[in-house]
Amino acid sequence: MLKTNKENLVKWSVQGKIHHPLGGNYRITFDGKPMVLPATGGISYNVKIGDSAFNWVGDHVEPGVSIRNENTTENAALTTFACIGNEAKVVSGDAKGKKGYVTGMHGGIEHVMIYFDEETLEDLAIDDKILVKAYGQGLAIEGYEDVAVMSIDPNLFEKLGITEKDGKLQVPVVAKVPAYLMGSGTGSSNAYSGDYDIMTADKEEIKRLGLDKLRFGDLVLLQDHDNTYGTGYLGGAISIGVIVHSDCVKSGHGPGVTVIMSSSKGNIEGVIDINANIGYYMNK
Known part of the structure; x- marks a missing residue:
């Protein structure tokens, strides 16, 4: 552990x-x-x-x-x-x-x-x-000073079943979201509060990536996004978040993601797991 x-x-x-x-x-x-x-x-x-x-x-x-x-x-x-x-x-x-x-x-x-x-x-x-x-802000992982952990209860964090491989954290997620789909909320100065949205106007792209199957509570990986000190694009960075609200009708919006982990150096890898949902972990 x-x-x-x-x-x-x-x-x-x-x-x-x-x-x-x-x-x-x-x-x-x-x-x-x-x-x-x-x-x-x-x-x-x-x-x-x-x-x-x-x-x-x-x-x-x-x-x-x-x-x-x-x-x-x-x-x-x-x-x-x-x-x-x-x-x-x-x-x-x-x-x-x-x-x-x-x-x-x-x-x-x-x-x-x-x-x-x-x-x-x-x-x-x-x-x-x-x-x-x-309970949870300030949580840190020994040996992973590059990984910012935020907005998650430590007891829930332990239930996620995160493992280590080749110096990287292996985190269960249901899907991986490319950077170009992150919209409203990008550029916020603080990722320790709130969320930002996966843009869903391009329905065919959302379906191609399997993102049309996202559920409330699902863990997702955000590619090339650093949330250490704000929300934004950074090549090679990886963030993990939770789907917190529904799809949206407005341009630039979609299901909201509250970030729980981020590594500017990409020291996180996502492992696809259809059970990677906070409802599943809270009932374990």
Whole structure:
């Protein structure tokens, strides 16, 4: 097993409330069609981890429950320090005491998404408060100083089954995404919060690469993208991320990826595994 500094990481509290969906205006598709669609926020009762990220009649749909703070400074802490796999607990309302886990962060709208089982979803309401045991930022792998690890709970990280071969980390992924498909969010100054999108306007290319089969929670490899200090193209760099929201109708957008690992020197290799999904690992 890889040796990490998990015992030295701080586990502390961040909190948000279930955020009411916004908008209702037309969204213009990449081919010029105006549409009114469900999008971000609220409680998605029938969209969950493990489901396809495609074919929903919606735009940037977030699986499960979406939380946020109206205070921007507090929300920045929530979206930065909540990590995929962290325990989340309902602390107000009819579902008080029920637990789930963080599934991703969505930039722009600045949401954290949470998985809860169906019974809990039925008891939740807009503005219910959810406490997250934030744990994971600062995680590092001994002997791999070039590899930045971010936004993943150390206990989930250990379940991924990462191995070493010829000085590189072997990480399970369901697919590999070429650099030219990374769109909205590229150029952000900080990869420790939010996500960026796989562009899907070219449906034939997406199908050719097998990316049309992506599910919420899938691990993917981003080719030639360095996320160590921001998001952008760098030849030979490799990043690993998790699919956090659905496909989109807008130009330059598509399924969102929250990054969990990045190596500017390419010291990560992807091993194709159809089970490489956080829902699978969380249930192990």
